[in-house]
Amino acid sequence: MKLQFFVNVSHEFRTPLTLILNPVDKILSGINESSPMMNSAQTIQRSARRLLHLVNQLLDYRKMDVGMMPLQLEKGNIVKFSEDIFMLFKDLAESKGAELHVYGRFKKKYKLILI
Structure with missing residues (x-):
């Protein structure tokens, strides 16, 4: 149900x-x-x-x-996927006076840093 x-x-x-x-x-x-x-x-x-x-x-x-x-x-590009999600929040962060930065490494690590 x-x-x-x-x-x-x-x-x-x-x-x-x-x-x-x-x-x-x-x-x-x-x-x-x-x-x-x-x-x-x-x-x-x-x-x-x-x-x-x-x-x-x-x-x-x-x-x-x-x-x-x-x-x-299916295989996918986690860096591209993360960046796409990140971009959805960029305008909201700017409207609140926050800065968002994303740093990606294509080998073993991926970091999303919110400042």
């Missing part, structure tokens, strides 16, 4: 996220790259896409739980 609740809520989140992404994509295609609004619109787009991805993961979990979808492992 709990899992069905999460599935239902996940489906309800998908529609508004899609309705947010469509106008943001139109805004991004219509504004100049040098516009001060470009960065904000890109942050909205990345955040909405991230939320949609998380909702899709919840729905995929349900499929895996009932055996309709096998678990698929």
Whole structure:
């Protein structure tokens, strides 16, 4: 019953996220790259896409739980993934007067340093 609740809520989140992404994509295609609004619109787009991805993961979990979808492992670039997440918080940090710096090493370590 709990899992069905999460599935239902996940489906309800998908529609508004899609309705947010469509106008943001139109805004991004219509504004100049040098516009001060470009960065904000890109942050909205990345955040909405991230939320949609998380909702899709919840729905995929349900499929895996009932055996309709096998678990698929894939290799990825953890540094790029971390930097993408980091960039979502950059504007928020700047609005609060904080400086964020990310330092990545491609060999064995990856550090996220918040100053």
